[in-house]
Amino acid sequence: IKVNSIVQQETLGYTSKEPRWAISYKFPATQMTTRINDIILSVGRLGNVTPIAVLEPIFLAGTTVTRASLHNFDEIARKDVRIGDTAFVEKGGEIIPQVVSIVESRRETGSTPYPVPSHCPECNSLLVKDEEVALKCVNPSCHAQVKRQIEYFASKNAMDIEGLGESIVEQFIKKGFLKDYGDIYYLNKEEIADLEGFGEKSALNLIQSIERSKKAPLHRLISGLGIKHIGSKAARILAETFHSIQNIQSKELDELVEVPEIGPIMAESVTQFFKEPINLEVLSKLEKAGVGFEENPSDSPSVGKDNFFTGKRFVLTGNLSHFSRKEAEEKILRLGGTCSSSVSSKTDYVIAGGKAGSKLQKAKDLNITVLTEEDFQRKLEETP
DNA sequence: GGGATCTTGAGGGGCGATTC
DNA sequence: GAATCGCCCCTCAAGATCCC
Numbered sequence: 042i043k044v045n046s047i048v049q050q051e052t053l054g055y056t057s058k059e060p061r062w063a064i065s066y067k068f069p070a071t072q073m074t075t076r077i078n079d080i081i082l083s084v085g086r087l088g089n090v091t092p093i094a095v096l097e098p099i100f101l102a103g104t105t106v107t108r109a110s111l112h113n114f115d116e117i118a119r120k121d122v123r124i125g126d127t128a129f130v131e132k133g134g135e136i137i138p139q140v141v142s143i144v145e146s147r148r149e150t151g152s153t154p155y156p157v158p159s160h161c162p163e164c165n166s167l168l169v170k171d172e173e174v175a176l177k178c179v180n181p182s183c184h185a186q187v188k189r190q191i192e193y194f195a196s197k198n199a200m201d202i203e204g205l206g207e208s209i210v211e212q213f214i215k216k217g218f219l220k221d222y223g224d225i226y227y228l229n230k231e232e233i234a235d236l237e238g239f240g241e242k243s244a245l246n247l248i249q250s251i252e253r254s255k256k257a258p259l260h261r262l263i264s265g266l267g268i269k270h271i272g273s274k275a276a277r278i279l280a281e282t283f284h285s286i287q288n289i290q291s292k293e294l295d296e297l298v299e300v301p302e303i304g305p306i307m308a309e310s311v312t313q314f315f316k317e318p319i320n321l322e323v324l325s326k327l328e329k330a331g332v333g334f335e336e337n338p339s340d341s342p343s344v345g346k347d348n349f350f351t352g353k354r355f356v357l358t359g360n361l362s363h364f365s366r367k368e369a370e371e372k373i374l375r376l377g378g379t380c381s382s383s384v385s386s387k388t389d390y391v392i393a394g395g396k397a398g399s400k401l402q403k404a405k406d407l408n409i410t411v412l413t414e415e416d417f418q419r420k421l422e423e424t425p
Numbered sequence: 426g427g428g429a430t431c432t433t434g435a436g437g438g439g440c441g442a443t444t445c
Numbered sequence: 446g447a448a449t450c451g452c453c454c455c456t457c458a459a460g461a462t463c464c465c
Binding site: 113116204303358 | 451452453456457458459460461462463464465
Binding site: 085089243270 | 429432433435441442
Protein backbone atom coordinates (compact mmCIF):
# COMPACT_ATOMS: atom_id res chain seq x y z
CA ILE A 42 0.00 0.00 0.00
CA LYS A 43 1.42 3.32 -1.03
CA VAL A 44 0.64 6.18 1.32
CA ASN A 45 0.40 9.50 -0.50
CA SER A 46 -0.82 11.75 2.26
CA ILE A 47 -1.31 11.83 5.97
CA VAL A 48 -3.94 13.88 7.72
CA GLN A 49 -3.28 14.49 11.36
CA GLN A 50 -6.45 15.54 13.05
CA GLU A 51 -4.77 16.97 16.10
CA THR A 52 -5.86 20.48 15.38
CA LEU A 53 -9.37 19.56 14.42
CA GLY A 54 -10.77 19.20 17.92
CA TYR A 55 -12.76 16.17 16.87
CA THR A 56 -15.00 14.42 19.34
CA SER A 57 -14.68 10.81 20.50
CA LYS A 58 -16.14 9.72 17.19
CA GLU A 59 -13.13 11.22 15.40
CA PRO A 60 -10.42 11.35 18.11
CA ARG A 61 -7.75 14.02 18.30
CA TRP A 62 -4.94 11.51 18.01
CA ALA A 63 -6.31 9.89 14.87
CA ILE A 64 -4.21 9.72 11.73
CA SER A 65 -5.83 8.87 8.43
CA TYR A 66 -4.01 7.40 5.45
CA LYS A 67 -5.17 8.16 1.93
CA PHE A 68 -4.78 5.70 -0.89
CA PRO A 69 -3.84 6.81 -4.38
CA ALA A 70 -6.91 6.91 -6.65
CA THR A 71 -7.72 3.48 -8.04
CA GLN A 72 -7.29 3.32 -11.81
CA MET A 73 -8.94 0.81 -14.10
CA THR A 74 -9.11 0.39 -17.84
CA THR A 75 -12.31 0.42 -19.84
CA ARG A 76 -13.45 1.00 -23.40
CA ILE A 77 -14.65 4.38 -24.67
CA ASN A 78 -17.81 3.35 -26.49
CA ASP A 79 -18.71 6.82 -27.69
CA ILE A 80 -18.06 10.53 -27.30
CA ILE A 81 -21.22 12.60 -26.98
CA LEU A 82 -21.66 16.37 -26.92
CA SER A 83 -23.45 18.40 -24.28
CA VAL A 84 -24.54 22.01 -24.79
CA GLY A 85 -24.49 24.14 -21.65
CA ARG A 86 -26.66 27.14 -20.77
CA LEU A 87 -24.11 29.58 -22.20
CA GLY A 88 -23.76 27.57 -25.39
CA ASN A 89 -20.47 25.88 -24.54
CA VAL A 90 -20.19 22.46 -26.13
CA THR A 91 -18.63 19.90 -23.79
CA PRO A 92 -17.53 16.44 -25.00
CA ILE A 93 -18.32 13.51 -22.71
CA ALA A 94 -16.84 10.02 -22.92
CA VAL A 95 -19.42 7.24 -22.77
CA LEU A 96 -17.64 4.33 -21.11
CA GLU A 97 -18.18 0.61 -20.99
CA PRO A 98 -19.57 0.46 -17.42
CA ILE A 99 -16.94 -0.42 -14.80
CA PHE A 100 -17.17 -0.77 -11.05
CA LEU A 101 -14.65 1.70 -9.66
CA ALA A 102 -14.15 2.87 -6.06
CA GLY A 103 -17.58 1.71 -4.98
CA THR A 104 -19.70 2.91 -7.91
CA THR A 105 -20.40 2.03 -11.52
CA VAL A 106 -18.87 4.59 -13.84
CA THR A 107 -20.44 5.08 -17.26
CA ARG A 108 -19.47 8.62 -18.29
CA ALA A 109 -16.63 11.08 -17.80
CA SER A 110 -16.25 14.66 -18.91
CA LEU A 111 -13.54 15.32 -21.49
CA HIS A 112 -13.86 19.07 -20.77
CA ASN A 113 -13.04 20.45 -24.23
CA PHE A 114 -11.64 19.52 -27.64
CA ASP A 115 -8.12 20.68 -26.82
CA GLU A 116 -8.16 18.15 -23.99
CA ILE A 117 -9.30 15.41 -26.41
CA ALA A 118 -6.44 16.31 -28.77
CA ARG A 119 -3.91 16.48 -25.91
CA LYS A 120 -4.80 12.98 -24.71
CA ASP A 121 -5.61 11.80 -28.26
CA VAL A 122 -8.86 10.23 -27.06
CA ARG A 123 -10.71 8.27 -29.76
CA ILE A 124 -13.92 6.27 -29.88
CA GLY A 125 -13.08 2.60 -29.33
CA ASP A 126 -9.94 3.33 -27.32
CA THR A 127 -9.10 1.61 -24.06
CA ALA A 128 -8.59 4.23 -21.38
CA PHE A 129 -7.29 4.44 -17.84
CA VAL A 130 -10.08 5.88 -15.70
CA GLU A 131 -9.98 7.05 -12.10
CA LYS A 132 -12.20 9.01 -9.75
CA GLY A 133 -10.78 12.26 -8.46
CA GLY A 134 -11.34 12.45 -4.73
CA GLU A 135 -13.13 9.11 -5.11
CA ILE A 136 -16.05 11.07 -6.59
CA ILE A 137 -15.57 12.45 -10.09
CA PRO A 138 -14.77 10.02 -12.91
CA GLN A 139 -12.07 11.15 -15.32
CA VAL A 140 -10.18 9.74 -18.27
CA VAL A 141 -6.53 9.78 -17.23
CA SER A 142 -4.86 8.47 -20.38
CA ILE A 143 -5.24 6.14 -23.33
CA VAL A 144 -3.65 2.70 -23.69
CA GLU A 145 -2.21 3.22 -27.14
CA SER A 146 -0.98 -0.37 -27.45
CA ARG A 147 -4.62 -1.50 -27.35
CA ARG A 148 -5.89 0.97 -29.92
CA GLU A 149 -8.13 -0.58 -32.57
CA THR A 150 -6.72 -0.61 -36.07
CA GLY A 151 -8.24 1.97 -38.37
CA SER A 152 -9.25 4.34 -35.55
CA THR A 153 -9.13 8.04 -36.38
CA PRO A 154 -8.75 11.13 -34.20
CA TYR A 155 -12.04 12.51 -32.87
CA PRO A 156 -13.14 15.31 -35.24
CA VAL A 157 -13.90 18.74 -33.81
CA PRO A 158 -17.60 19.37 -34.58
CA SER A 159 -18.56 22.28 -36.80
CA HIS A 160 -22.29 22.42 -35.94
CA CYS A 161 -24.32 22.39 -32.73
CA PRO A 162 -25.52 18.84 -31.94
CA GLU A 163 -28.86 20.26 -30.73
CA CYS A 164 -29.85 23.01 -33.19
CA ASN A 165 -27.33 22.51 -36.01
CA SER A 166 -26.15 26.13 -35.85
CA LEU A 167 -22.56 26.82 -36.77
CA LEU A 168 -20.23 26.53 -33.75
CA VAL A 169 -17.75 29.33 -33.11
CA LYS A 170 -14.50 29.53 -31.17
CA ASP A 171 -13.31 32.89 -29.92
CA GLU A 172 -10.44 33.51 -27.51
CA GLU A 173 -11.83 30.93 -25.10
CA VAL A 174 -11.03 27.26 -25.31
CA ALA A 175 -14.65 26.13 -25.54
CA LEU A 176 -16.60 25.75 -28.76
CA LYS A 177 -19.81 27.70 -28.62
CA CYS A 178 -23.30 27.56 -30.09
CA VAL A 179 -24.37 31.21 -30.50
CA ASN A 180 -28.01 30.56 -31.39
CA PRO A 181 -29.96 32.12 -28.45
CA SER A 182 -32.97 29.95 -29.28
CA CYS A 183 -30.99 26.70 -29.14
CA HIS A 184 -33.26 24.18 -27.41
CA ALA A 185 -30.48 22.84 -25.17
CA GLN A 186 -29.37 26.30 -24.03
CA VAL A 187 -32.92 27.41 -23.26
CA LYS A 188 -33.51 24.24 -21.26
CA ARG A 189 -30.31 24.68 -19.24
CA GLN A 190 -31.10 28.35 -18.62
CA ILE A 191 -34.52 27.48 -17.24
CA GLU A 192 -33.04 24.74 -15.05
CA TYR A 193 -30.40 27.14 -13.77
CA PHE A 194 -32.97 29.86 -13.06
CA ALA A 195 -35.06 27.40 -11.03
CA SER A 196 -32.08 25.86 -9.22
CA LYS A 197 -31.32 26.11 -5.53
CA ASN A 198 -28.61 28.73 -6.14
CA ALA A 199 -31.02 30.98 -7.97
CA MET A 200 -34.80 31.15 -7.51
CA ASP A 201 -34.98 27.83 -5.66
CA ILE A 202 -38.16 26.55 -7.30
CA GLU A 203 -38.69 23.12 -5.82
CA GLY A 204 -40.10 20.57 -8.24
CA LEU A 205 -38.78 22.20 -11.41
CA GLY A 206 -35.86 19.91 -12.17
CA GLU A 207 -34.28 18.76 -15.39
CA SER A 208 -36.90 16.29 -16.60
CA ILE A 209 -39.89 18.46 -15.68
CA VAL A 210 -38.38 21.40 -17.57
CA GLU A 211 -37.82 19.13 -20.56
CA GLN A 212 -41.44 17.96 -20.38
CA PHE A 213 -42.78 21.53 -20.12
CA ILE A 214 -40.69 22.70 -23.07
CA LYS A 215 -41.93 19.80 -25.19
CA LYS A 216 -45.52 20.65 -24.25
CA GLY A 217 -44.90 24.26 -25.23
CA PHE A 218 -45.47 25.57 -21.69
CA LEU A 219 -41.98 27.08 -21.46
CA LYS A 220 -40.00 29.01 -24.05
CA ASP A 221 -37.82 30.90 -21.55
CA TYR A 222 -37.61 31.24 -17.77
CA GLY A 223 -40.07 34.11 -17.79
CA ASP A 224 -42.80 31.65 -18.77
CA ILE A 225 -42.41 29.81 -15.46
CA TYR A 226 -44.63 32.42 -13.81
CA TYR A 227 -47.45 31.84 -16.28
CA LEU A 228 -47.74 28.06 -15.86
CA ASN A 229 -51.27 26.77 -15.40
CA LYS A 230 -52.01 24.41 -12.51
CA GLU A 231 -54.78 22.53 -14.29
CA GLU A 232 -52.66 21.94 -17.38
CA ILE A 233 -49.81 20.63 -15.25
CA ALA A 234 -52.08 18.35 -13.24
CA ASP A 235 -53.24 16.71 -16.48
CA LEU A 236 -49.70 15.75 -17.47
CA GLU A 237 -48.37 12.22 -17.11
CA GLY A 238 -46.60 11.78 -13.76
CA PHE A 239 -48.41 14.74 -12.22
CA GLY A 240 -51.48 14.92 -10.06
CA GLU A 241 -53.46 17.63 -8.27
CA LYS A 242 -51.09 17.58 -5.31
CA SER A 243 -47.81 17.81 -7.23
CA ALA A 244 -49.17 20.53 -9.54
CA LEU A 245 -50.27 22.57 -6.53
CA ASN A 246 -46.88 22.13 -4.83
CA LEU A 247 -45.08 23.35 -7.92
CA ILE A 248 -47.31 26.41 -8.33
CA GLN A 249 -46.84 27.27 -4.66
CA SER A 250 -43.09 26.91 -5.00
CA ILE A 251 -43.14 29.24 -8.03
CA GLU A 252 -45.20 31.79 -6.09
CA ARG A 253 -42.72 31.66 -3.19
CA SER A 254 -39.82 32.32 -5.54
CA LYS A 255 -41.28 35.74 -6.45
CA LYS A 256 -40.00 36.93 -3.09
CA ALA A 257 -36.47 35.52 -3.56
CA PRO A 258 -33.64 37.85 -2.52
CA LEU A 259 -32.39 40.13 -5.30
CA HIS A 260 -28.99 38.48 -5.51
CA ARG A 261 -30.60 35.12 -6.28
CA LEU A 262 -32.65 36.67 -9.08
CA ILE A 263 -29.52 38.28 -10.55
CA SER A 264 -27.71 34.97 -10.31
CA GLY A 265 -30.63 33.22 -12.01
CA LEU A 266 -30.60 35.58 -15.00
CA GLY A 267 -27.62 33.59 -16.20
CA ILE A 268 -25.35 36.50 -17.10
CA LYS A 269 -21.95 35.20 -18.14
CA HIS A 270 -19.31 35.58 -15.40
CA ILE A 271 -21.98 36.60 -12.89
CA GLY A 272 -22.44 33.74 -10.47
CA SER A 273 -23.74 33.78 -6.93
CA LYS A 274 -20.86 35.79 -5.50
CA ALA A 275 -20.85 38.53 -8.13
CA ALA A 276 -24.65 38.64 -8.02
CA ARG A 277 -24.52 39.32 -4.31
CA ILE A 278 -22.05 42.18 -4.83
CA LEU A 279 -24.26 43.74 -7.50
CA ALA A 280 -27.36 43.42 -5.32
CA GLU A 281 -25.66 44.97 -2.30
CA THR A 282 -24.24 47.81 -4.40
CA PHE A 283 -27.19 48.73 -6.59
CA HIS A 284 -30.25 47.38 -4.69
CA SER A 285 -32.46 46.81 -7.75
CA ILE A 286 -32.50 45.36 -11.27
CA GLN A 287 -33.49 48.73 -12.74
CA ASN A 288 -30.53 50.37 -11.05
CA ILE A 289 -28.06 47.81 -12.42
CA GLN A 290 -29.64 48.10 -15.86
CA SER A 291 -29.16 51.87 -15.88
CA LYS A 292 -25.44 51.72 -15.13
CA GLU A 293 -22.79 52.36 -17.75
CA LEU A 294 -19.75 50.15 -18.14
CA ASP A 295 -17.42 52.52 -16.26
CA GLU A 296 -19.82 52.71 -13.31
CA LEU A 297 -19.93 48.93 -13.02
CA VAL A 298 -16.15 48.61 -13.23
CA GLU A 299 -15.84 50.87 -10.19
CA VAL A 300 -17.51 48.20 -8.06
CA PRO A 301 -14.91 46.14 -6.14
CA GLU A 302 -14.48 42.63 -7.53
CA ILE A 303 -16.24 43.55 -10.77
CA GLY A 304 -13.73 43.78 -13.60
CA PRO A 305 -14.15 45.03 -17.16
CA ILE A 306 -15.11 41.64 -18.59
CA MET A 307 -17.80 41.06 -16.00
CA ALA A 308 -19.06 44.62 -16.40
CA GLU A 309 -19.17 44.22 -20.17
CA SER A 310 -21.10 40.99 -19.73
CA VAL A 311 -23.69 42.78 -17.55
CA THR A 312 -24.21 45.72 -19.89
CA GLN A 313 -24.39 43.36 -22.87
CA PHE A 314 -27.08 41.30 -21.14
CA PHE A 315 -29.30 44.34 -20.65
CA LYS A 316 -28.88 45.37 -24.30
CA GLU A 317 -30.22 42.11 -25.75
CA PRO A 318 -33.91 42.48 -26.73
CA ILE A 319 -34.51 38.80 -25.96
CA ASN A 320 -33.36 39.36 -22.36
CA LEU A 321 -35.41 42.52 -21.96
CA GLU A 322 -38.47 40.59 -23.05
CA VAL A 323 -37.90 37.93 -20.38
CA LEU A 324 -37.28 40.59 -17.73
CA SER A 325 -40.54 42.21 -18.67
CA LYS A 326 -42.37 38.90 -18.18
CA LEU A 327 -40.79 38.51 -14.74
CA GLU A 328 -41.70 42.03 -13.69
CA LYS A 329 -45.30 41.71 -14.90
CA ALA A 330 -45.62 38.46 -12.98
CA GLY A 331 -44.64 40.24 -9.77
CA VAL A 332 -41.12 38.89 -9.29
CA GLY A 333 -39.30 41.14 -6.81
CA PHE A 334 -36.81 43.39 -8.62
CA GLU A 335 -35.65 45.22 -5.51
CA GLU A 336 -33.55 44.25 -2.55
CA ASN A 337 -35.40 43.46 0.62
CA PRO A 338 -33.61 45.09 3.60
CA SER A 339 -33.63 41.74 5.41
CA ASP A 340 -31.48 40.28 2.61
CA SER A 341 -28.52 42.44 3.54
CA PRO A 342 -25.85 41.06 5.82
CA SER A 343 -25.98 41.99 9.48
CA VAL A 344 -24.24 45.31 9.97
CA GLY A 345 -24.43 45.30 13.70
CA LYS A 346 -21.52 45.02 16.12
CA ASP A 347 -18.40 43.14 15.09
CA ASN A 348 -18.52 39.46 15.90
CA PHE A 349 -16.46 36.34 15.36
CA PHE A 350 -17.58 36.10 11.73
CA THR A 351 -17.17 39.75 10.68
CA GLY A 352 -14.69 40.12 7.85
CA LYS A 353 -13.53 36.49 8.10
CA ARG A 354 -13.29 34.18 5.13
CA PHE A 355 -14.65 30.65 5.54
CA VAL A 356 -14.53 27.47 3.46
CA LEU A 357 -16.98 24.63 4.11
CA THR A 358 -16.14 21.01 3.45
CA GLY A 359 -17.70 17.62 4.21
CA ASN A 360 -21.18 16.77 5.42
CA LEU A 361 -22.78 18.88 8.13
CA SER A 362 -25.40 17.09 10.17
CA HIS A 363 -27.38 19.98 11.65
CA PHE A 364 -27.82 22.12 8.54
CA SER A 365 -27.14 22.03 4.86
CA ARG A 366 -24.03 23.66 3.47
CA LYS A 367 -26.24 26.33 1.93
CA GLU A 368 -27.81 27.16 5.29
CA ALA A 369 -24.39 27.35 6.94
CA GLU A 370 -23.20 29.71 4.20
CA GLU A 371 -26.25 31.92 4.63
CA LYS A 372 -25.61 32.17 8.37
CA ILE A 373 -21.98 33.18 7.83
CA LEU A 374 -22.90 35.77 5.22
CA ARG A 375 -25.61 37.25 7.45
CA LEU A 376 -23.09 37.68 10.24
CA GLY A 377 -20.70 39.57 8.00
CA GLY A 378 -18.35 36.76 6.97
CA THR A 379 -17.64 35.51 3.47
CA CYS A 380 -17.54 32.01 2.02
CA SER A 381 -15.17 30.70 -0.62
CA SER A 382 -15.17 27.47 -2.51
CA SER A 383 -11.42 26.91 -2.34
CA VAL A 384 -8.87 27.01 0.47
CA SER A 385 -6.01 29.50 0.17
CA SER A 386 -3.71 31.45 2.42
CA LYS A 387 -6.45 34.08 2.66
CA THR A 388 -8.86 31.60 4.24
CA ASP A 389 -9.39 32.25 7.95
CA TYR A 390 -11.29 29.10 8.91
CA VAL A 391 -12.25 25.81 7.33
CA ILE A 392 -15.41 24.25 8.72
CA ALA A 393 -15.10 20.49 8.31
CA GLY A 394 -18.03 18.11 8.57
CA GLY A 395 -17.93 14.36 8.15
CA LYS A 396 -16.12 12.84 5.16
CA ALA A 397 -14.19 16.05 4.54
CA GLY A 398 -12.04 15.86 1.42
CA SER A 399 -9.04 17.56 -0.09
CA LYS A 400 -9.93 20.99 1.29
CA LEU A 401 -9.28 19.72 4.80
CA GLN A 402 -5.86 18.47 3.72
CA LYS A 403 -5.08 21.82 2.12
CA ALA A 404 -6.17 23.67 5.27
CA LYS A 405 -3.77 21.50 7.24
CA ASP A 406 -0.96 22.19 4.77
CA LEU A 407 -1.53 25.94 5.04
CA ASN A 408 -1.89 25.90 8.83
CA ILE A 409 -5.45 27.19 8.68
CA THR A 410 -7.63 26.70 11.74
CA VAL A 411 -10.20 23.97 11.23
CA LEU A 412 -13.53 24.17 13.05
CA THR A 413 -15.75 21.16 13.61
CA GLU A 414 -19.47 21.51 13.12
CA GLU A 415 -19.81 21.67 16.93
CA ASP A 416 -17.27 24.53 17.09
CA PHE A 417 -19.21 26.35 14.38
CA GLN A 418 -22.51 25.90 16.22
CA ARG A 419 -20.94 27.17 19.43
CA LYS A 420 -19.66 30.27 17.65
CA LEU A 421 -23.13 30.89 16.23
CA GLU A 422 -24.69 30.58 19.68
CA GLU A 423 -22.12 32.98 21.14
CA THR A 424 -22.82 35.56 18.43
CA PRO A 425 -25.53 38.03 19.42
C1' DG B 426 1.38 34.99 -10.37
C1' DG B 427 -1.63 33.51 -6.89
C1' DG B 428 -6.06 33.02 -5.48
C1' DA B 429 -11.01 32.99 -6.32
C1' DT B 430 -14.84 31.92 -9.01
C1' DC B 431 -17.62 29.84 -12.58
C1' DT B 432 -19.11 25.93 -15.20
C1' DT B 433 -19.91 21.31 -15.87
C1' DG B 434 -20.56 16.60 -14.63
C1' DA B 435 -20.57 12.27 -11.68
C1' DG B 436 -23.03 8.96 -8.35
C1' DG B 437 -26.10 7.46 -4.72
C1' DG B 438 -29.37 8.31 -1.03
C1' DG B 439 -33.57 10.21 0.38
C1' DC B 440 -38.09 11.14 -0.22
C1' DG B 441 -42.43 12.44 -2.19
C1' DA B 442 -45.87 11.34 -5.60
C1' DT B 443 -48.11 8.26 -8.48
C1' DT B 444 -49.76 3.86 -9.69
C1' DC B 445 -51.67 -0.52 -8.85
C1' DG C 446 -51.35 0.45 1.75
C1' DA C 447 -47.36 -1.18 -0.66
C1' DA C 448 -44.43 -0.89 -4.48
C1' DT C 449 -42.30 1.63 -7.83
C1' DC C 450 -40.55 5.51 -10.03
C1' DG C 451 -37.85 9.31 -10.66
C1' DC C 452 -36.57 13.90 -9.23
C1' DC C 453 -33.76 16.57 -6.16
C1' DC C 454 -29.98 17.19 -3.16
C1' DC C 455 -25.35 16.90 -1.90
C1' DT C 456 -20.39 17.05 -2.52
C1' DC C 457 -16.18 17.23 -5.02
C1' DA C 458 -12.81 17.91 -9.07
C1' DA C 459 -10.84 19.79 -13.40
C1' DG C 460 -10.21 23.34 -16.49
C1' DA C 461 -10.82 27.99 -17.81
C1' DT C 462 -11.03 32.57 -16.75
C1' DC C 463 -11.13 36.57 -14.04
C1' DC C 464 -9.56 39.81 -10.32
C1' DC C 465 -6.18 41.92 -7.47
